[in-house]
Structures are given as C-alpha cells and as structure tokens.
Amino acid sequence: MKHNICMVSDFFYPNMGGVESHIYQLSHCLLERGHKVIVITHLYGNRRGVRYLSSGLKVYYLPFPPFYNQCILPTIYTTFPLLRNIFIREKISIVHGHSAFSTLAHEAMLHARTLGLKTVFTDHSLFGFADASSILTNKVLKFSLADCNHVICVSHTSKENTVLRARIKPELVSVIPNAVDATMFMPDPTKRNPDKITVVVVSRLVYRKGMDFLVGIIPQITARYPDVQFIIGGDGPKRVVLEEVREQYELHDRVTLLGPLKHDQVRDVLVQGDILLNTSLTEAFCIAIVEAACCGLQVVSTRVGGVGEVLPPDLIYLAEPNVKALVEELERAIRDKKHGRVVSPHEAHERIQDLYTWRNVAKRTEVVYNTVSLKPTRDLPDRLLRYYQCGPLSGKLFVIAAVLNVAVLWILQWLWPDNTIEPAPVFSTPVPWKKTRR
Structure with a gap:
C-alpha cells in the first residue's frame, strides 16, 4: 500500500x-x-x-x-x-x-x-x-x-x-x-590523541541533560587523571556554568567548549574521543549514544528511561543519576581503556550498523x-x-x-x-x- x-x-x-x-x-x-x-x-x-x-x-x-x-x-x-x-x-x-x-x-x-x-x-x-x-x-x-x-x-x-x-x-x-545512518558515523581511530584519553559530551547544555552532574564530574576526573581531557559540543543556558568551572579550576587546556554543532559536524567531534559521557536525567531512547557507539566510542550513561534497552552491555557503562555513581563508572571506563579491555572501534561499528537501520x-x-x-x-x-x-x-x-x-x-x-x-x-x-x- x-x-x-x-x-x-x-x-x-x-x-x-x-x-x-x-x-x-x-x-x-x-x-x-x-x-x-x-x-x-x-x-x-x-x-x-x-x-x-x-x-x-x-x-x-x-x-x-x-x-x-x-x-x-x-x-x-x-x-x-x-x-x-x-x-x-x-x-x-x-x-x-x-x-x-x-x-x-x-x-x-x-x-x-x-x-x-x-x-x-x-x-x-x-x-x-x-x-x-x-x-x-x-x-x-x-x-x-x-x-x-x-x-x-x-x-x-x-x-x-x-x-x-x-x-x-x-x-x-x-x-x-x-x-543511525551508519555511513555517516564511520570510526577513525587516527583522529584520537594517543597521549590522552578524551571524554566527549555532545548534548544540549540544559538542566534535563544533567549538566549539573557534569559540573561536579569534571573537577574530580581531571584532578585524579592528568591524561584525561574533555570535549563538550552543544549550547544552552548551562554553558555559563561550565565556563565558570573551567575558569575556577584553570582547565582551559583540558576542557574544550565547542559551542553549537551542526549535525554533519557531530561525527568529526565523536571520532576524536575514546569515551562518550551522557548525563541525562531522562531519555526515551538517546540516539546520541548510538551514534557514539557507531563511531567506536565506549559509552558511560545514566541509567534512566529507555537507555538500558539501547546498547549491548559490553558497549555501555550504566550509572545511577548522581555525581558519585557517574564518576565511578567513568573511572572504570578509563581503566578499561588503559588496559585494552574495550571493544575495538570497527567491531563496535559493525555491530551497531546491524542493530539499528x-x-x-x-x-x-x-x-x-x-x-x-x-x-x-x-x-x-x-x-x-x-x-x-x-x-x-x-x-x-x-x-x-x-x-x-x-x-x-x-x-x-x-x-x-x-x-x-x-x-x-x-x-x-x-x-x-x-x-x-x-
């Protein structure tokens, strides 16, 4: 019909x-x-x-x-x-x-x-x-x-x-x-910084996306892991708070705020990262974590809404929606990355492109x-x-x-x-x- x-x-x-x-x-x-x-x-x-x-x-x-x-x-x-x-x-x-x-x-x-x-x-x-x-x-x-x-x-x-x-x-x-359109989110490990572990956040910088959690996470992670840096893409009213945290803790060289992104720029940001951090307070599905996994990133996310249904357990670290739990899961993802206990980017891409079309x-x-x-x-x-x-x-x-x-x-x-x-x-x-x- x-x-x-x-x-x-x-x-x-x-x-x-x-x-x-x-x-x-x-x-x-x-x-x-x-x-x-x-x-x-x-x-x-x-x-x-x-x-x-x-x-x-x-x-x-x-x-x-x-x-x-x-x-x-x-x-x-x-x-x-x-x-x-x-x-x-x-x-x-x-x-x-x-x-x-x-x-x-x-x-x-x-x-x-x-x-x-x-x-x-x-x-x-x-x-x-x-x-x-x-x-x-x-x-x-x-x-x-x-x-x-x-x-x-x-x-x-x-x-x-x-x-x-x-x-x-x-x-x-x-x-x-x-x-996800898998052809638009191809992994490219050569874009990553081999001397750093890069945590990427791509989201609207609003309360519902858990930006207040991110404000508490960044100082703790950067203090404990000198080789971890953050790249944050997106815009919203909470950007001012993130800029204040970066200024207060003198993290200009480790926290990059990219501002608003067009959809065709998201992949270029994701491939620079090793881990995607999602701090949302509520999500029905969260297509951003699928795009990140398709680019080969490990995902750390709050266990809210339908997020737990989206990715296989070995591609995502789920935490309760609070700063302490998110820091613990992010640290676990960082340790697994350092010891090579993560799925390769190309294998993750192949699995995701068959799951969601x-x-x-x-x-x-x-x-x-x-x-x-x-x-x-x-x-x-x-x-x-x-x-x-x-x-x-x-x-x-x-x-x-x-x-x-x-x-x-x-x-x-x-x-x-x-x-x-x-x-x-x-x-x-x-x-x-x-x-x-x-």
Missing part, C-alpha cells in the same frame, strides 16, 4: 536534535519505498514557504514564529485554514505528528481528524506526573491521543510512560526504536500506516465521546474545542470549497543516496 504522508512537528531542520534527525531520516526512507512524504513545520528565521531538500523531500515552513522553546503559540484554530489547504493540495491520507512538546503537531492532528484523515503520533520523550509542566503536557497529550489512530514510542520504557500519561490502550501503541524503522512504520489505513473512520459522536471521557471538567472543554473545530471547518468549506483548491504538482525526483543508505 502506498500512502500520502504528512510529517508534522515544531522541530525540524535547520534546528538540530533527535526529533529533527528522526523525521528527516524516516521521511527519506519512506520516499525510497515509494510513498509520498511532506514535512510541515514553522518558520526558522528567513526560512519560510515551500522548500525542497536535496533528495526531493518537500518541506512547508509555515508563517508562524516560534513562541517558546521552538514551539508556536497554541491557538488551535488559526492554523486550521493553512493546514487544511495543504492537506487537500497534497492529497494527504495520514498525518504523523512528532513530539509531545510540539504545539503544531497536536493542532495538525486535531484538524486532520476533523477532516476525516488518519493520524499517527510518535512520542520521543519521557515525562513525570507531579510537576506543573508535566501535568499540563500530559493533559494536552491525553486530549490529542484520545482520537489518534495509533501511537509509536521509541522504547518499551517510553511506551509504558505514554500509556500511563495518556491513559490509552497498550495495544494501540507500538515500539519502533530510533536508528533507518530502512528497518521505515518498514515497521509502514506496517503501522497499513494497519491504520484499514481502520474505519470514526464519526463525530464517537469522537466527542472519547473527548468527553478525558475528565470531568477537561472532557467538557475538549468536546467544546472539537465542536468549534467542526464549525470552523464548515465556514472554511463555505469560503473555500475543496474543489477550488488546486492540487500540488507531483515531481518524480531520483533518490541519489538510495544505494548507499543502510
């Missing part, structure tokens, strides 16, 4: 991150398999309108500026006219939203269900249940997934978390892990699309009942929002009937990387 798929998220290139990479790679592999795929996101600086990426992937940069944390202002109805126009122009049959943080994804899925289209959602993150931010996000997710046809999670831990947060049936959730992810996602397309379309009373059951107060608000969305659709159909919207031309674009992509 061939599908017309619309990937929607606030997070896409030129912004960098795991969600952005996932959408990009999955879209390209689905194009390779003969599906029609477009991406919808908001504007990024001067990048707005319709763009075609090098392989033929069509991207709509909508004229909605980011409001907070790269997400647009939640308005629900103001995005409907433009999204409806795109769905009809491109003859979309499945709308695939990504990330629970993405306002645009949630709104696009609501509008798609109002239009009678099938929806799929991929959750890339783990959330708690106690703080105000998590409570609000979980309530929005519960509303969004109440009428979603299927949900994809990137790990079994993520699946359990999503099922509890959104209160959906486990049989409606599939686990499809992330992957984007083509396999695309095949499994295609099965979800086929299943969803065969499901009957829900009528309005069924949809409203699902929303009503979301809570004694919030359920009523969700029903009102859904009814108003239907009213907006009637107005749009009256002002701009479906038959007046010109279909987008279809271009047969070759895929030059088809023979090399794994």
Whole structure:
C-alpha cells in the first residue's frame, strides 16, 4: 500500500536534535519505498514557504514564529485554514505528528481528524506526573491521543510512560526504536590523541541533560587523571556554568567548549574521543549514544528511561543519576581503556550498523500506516465521546474545542470549497543516496 504522508512537528531542520534527525531520516526512507512524504513545520528565521531538500523531500515552513522553546503559540484554530489547504493540495491520507512538546503537531492532528484523515503520533520523550509542566503536557497529550489512530514510542520504557500519561490502550501503541545512518558515523581511530584519553559530551547544555552532574564530574576526573581531557559540543543556558568551572579550576587546556554543532559536524567531534559521557536525567531512547557507539566510542550513561534497552552491555557503562555513581563508572571506563579491555572501534561499528537501520524503522512504520489505513473512520459522536471521557471538567472543554473545530471547518468549506483548491504538482525526483543508505 502506498500512502500520502504528512510529517508534522515544531522541530525540524535547520534546528538540530533527535526529533529533527528522526523525521528527516524516516521521511527519506519512506520516499525510497515509494510513498509520498511532506514535512510541515514553522518558520526558522528567513526560512519560510515551500522548500525542497536535496533528495526531493518537500518541506512547508509555515508563517508562524516560534513562541517558546521552538514551539508556536497554541491557538488551535488559526492554523486550521493553512493546514487544511495543504492537506487537500497534497492529497494527504495520514498525518504523523512528532513530539509531545510540539504545539503544531497536536493542532495538525486535531484538524486532520476533523477532516476525516488518519493520524499517527510518535512520542520521543519521557515525562513525570507531579510537576506543573508535566501535568499540563500530559493533559494536552491525553486530549490529542484520545482520537489518534495509533501511537509509536521509541522504547518499551517510553511506551509504558505514554500509556500511563495518556491513559490509552497498550495495544494501540507500538515500539519502533530510533536508528543511525551508519555511513555517516564511520570510526577513525587516527583522529584520537594517543597521549590522552578524551571524554566527549555532545548534548544540549540544559538542566534535563544533567549538566549539573557534569559540573561536579569534571573537577574530580581531571584532578585524579592528568591524561584525561574533555570535549563538550552543544549550547544552552548551562554553558555559563561550565565556563565558570573551567575558569575556577584553570582547565582551559583540558576542557574544550565547542559551542553549537551542526549535525554533519557531530561525527568529526565523536571520532576524536575514546569515551562518550551522557548525563541525562531522562531519555526515551538517546540516539546520541548510538551514534557514539557507531563511531567506536565506549559509552558511560545514566541509567534512566529507555537507555538500558539501547546498547549491548559490553558497549555501555550504566550509572545511577548522581555525581558519585557517574564518576565511578567513568573511572572504570578509563581503566578499561588503559588496559585494552574495550571493544575495538570497527567491531563496535559493525555491530551497531546491524542493530539499528533507518530502512528497518521505515518498514515497521509502514506496517503501522497499513494497519491504520484499514481502520474505519470514526464519526463525530464517537469522537466527542472519547473527548468527553478525558475528565470531568477537561472532557467538557475538549468536546467544546472539537465542536468549534467542526464549525470552523464548515465556514472554511463555505469560503473555500475543496474543489477550488488546486492540487500540488507531483515531481518524480531520483533518490541519489538510495544505494548507499543502510
């Protein structure tokens, strides 16, 4: 079965991150398999309108500026006219939203269900249940997934978390892990400094990524091991704290802060290292440790979320999320490196490239699309009942929002009937990387 798929998220290139990479790679592999795929996101600086990426992937940069944390202002109805126009122009049959943080994804899925289209959602993150931010996000997710046809999670831990947060049936959730393009992350031991043991950190420098742990780890490790140096790639509000630590302990020659990295620069940084350190407080999958292992690095990581499911035990050192445990595991990795008790870079690369491939992810996602397309379309009373059951107060608000969305659709159909919207031309674009992509 061939599908017309619309990937929607606030997070896409030129912004960098795991969600952005996932959408990009999955879209390209689905194009390779003969599906029609477009991406919808908001504007990024001067990048707005319709763009075609090098392989033929069509991207709509909508004229909605980011409001907070790269997400647009939640308005629900103001995005409907433009999204409806795109769905009809491109003859979309499945709308695939990504990330629970993405306002645009949630709104696009609501509008798609109002239009009678099938929806799929991929959750890339783990959330708690106690703080105000998590409570609000979980309530929005519960509303969004109440009428979603299927949900994809990137790990079994993520699946359990999503099922509890959104209160959906486990049989409606599939686990499809992330992957890595092994051809982009080839190991190169010649780039390493033979006189040093290099610990690499590639991450957003934010609280959720455990930068406060890193601040406590660096002084202890550098004091005990004169031959250990740190290379830190990424940017964020915690960079100031790392700079203060480097200044306080006079570690300018042993701690290098590279600043923000483009995705094509990550491999060049990773191959310089012997060990990757991941200090995240929460991770659903963590594609960064897969990329590092693919480049031949040993991985030291916090034992949080789905991290324990990702790599074989001999390629990763897992620690509890605190400074003491991370220092102990990092010291163990350093000792194993010095005594040659680690897997060779090329052997690690061969193992990882067989474990995680984007083509396999695309095949499994295609099965979800086929299943969803065969499901009957829900009528309005069924949809409203699902929303009503979301809570004694919030359920009523969700029903009102859904009814108003239907009213907006009637107005749009009256002002701009479906038959007046010109279909987008279809271009047969070759895929030059088809023979090399794994």
